Amino acid sequence: MSSPFHPDYNPLIRKLESVFILTDDERQVLETLPMQVAVLKDRQDIVRGGDRPSRSCLILSGFACVYKMTAHGKRQIVSFAIAGDIPDLQSLHLKTLDTSIATISPCRVGFIPHEALRDLCLRYPPIGAAFWRETLIDAAIFREWVMNVGQREGVSRMAHVLCELVVRLKAVDLVEDHVCDLPITQIEFADALGFSPVHVNRVLQQMRAEGLIETQGTRLRIPDWDKLKEVGEFDPTYLHLVREDVAA
């Protein structure tokens, strides 16, 4: 159990402040949340669909993903989780998890008891509203993913996901000079986009050829942000950021 005023709370507060305006008081209260920190290796399940957890997990560092499996064993990644995200915050009000969550890269994860979260929401309604808002933005992202997977093809579909990732990473200061670390494999992109891994590979090659992205290892560089946004038809409205400059 880490003590209050620990830097572990920074990702949470930075993320919340990208979509909600907190008072000094509220910031301070958030740091009183009890949290058990764990260090996880890559490709490990954090929670599994069907679980009935009594706590939610806050990603402190690293990349994770929320996914579901079809009856025939195909995996759909429904969202990527980065620092500051609480990908199973919904379990606060939905007893049974309908998704699994797994790390992609090595992660530091903080577990926060539901009881503490519920208590905080009741005693500080604005904080309750902030968490509700978080889950509503998650829903908006899922809606956008439905559209992305349903209507866009090839390069456009991939470009859209990359745009979203970059903006969300920027909101928590993980992008510098149009460069970020993105330890997501082509297989994982395939599961997120509804493509085959082979197709992802070809799409990425085409994007590199067209100067939309540059990669070396896990580092991604966006040479021309406006062009990528246009190809991906990316309009960040659905992310409901309070600092709109993040998406510019």
Next chain:
Amino acid sequence: MSSPFHPDYNPLIRKLESVFILTDDERQVLETLPMQVAVLKDRQDIVRGGDRPSRSCLILSGFACVYKMTAHGKRQIVSFAIAGDIPDLQSLHLKTLDTSIATISPCRVGFIPHEALRDLCLRYPPIGAAFWRETLIDAAIFREWVMNVGQREGVSRMAHVLCELVVRLKAVDLVEDHVCDLPITQIEFADALGFSPVHVNRVLQQMRAEGLIETQGTRLRIPDWDKLKEVGEFDPTYLHLVREDVAA
């Protein structure tokens, strides 16, 4: 403005009670919500993406859909709204709408001021939790749609959406003897599933040939519920119903 204790509140309460346990007191309080009722023709926008509404809309009867448009004018329906649904409840905490909502059939719609909803949530935290839960279930449905559009093909994808619709209709007593009224055109299914209208037509024909569905006009009959569920890989967990018999 309709008066309290009016039958207009029945769809809302019936829907809430399918996913949340209400006390008599809470039921009564819900009926004090001010609501302006409107009658709309089919294929009319109720609200549009980009709007900043000061009220949410409750579907009292009829079918509506939540949709988004791509930059190239393609439409993705991200969910169908039926009696009891509040498809833009999220606008309570997200100022700008990122989706549009339109009627499919003629609808009766109740508009509830955000102020009244916010007030109720503050004064009755369990009701606040119930509404939060509603939005979380919406998010769970979006996640399932991402998987459906991303991983399932043809008959399976269509079967899944039909299963979901039937269960949700059953939850508000709109299914009798495996028969329901479904005034959704093939074009609308196409926009919901990410198919072309022609493909929807062929998929439906195949499903009729395989005895999965029977249709006459807008009436849909499910001759073999278990078979349809199996083909659509439908597991109703994600709907988080409190009365689980509804999905049986």
Next chain:
DNA sequence: CGGCCGGTTGACAGAACTCAAGTGATGTGG
């Protein structure tokens, strides 16, 4: 009656999948 809309059908095209093989980097064990 004519127009319109939703549904249906056929022929063809194209996006994406599968299978299969091969590369290169990393890591492990003898």
Next chain:
DNA sequence: CCACATCACTTGAGTTCTGTCAACCGGCCG
């Protein structure tokens, strides 16, 4: 230290699902 396995990525060839285009039917409504 090298052989070997593993994993992510790459490439090619053939297949399949789904889209596009186009035409046509039948019911409904003005």
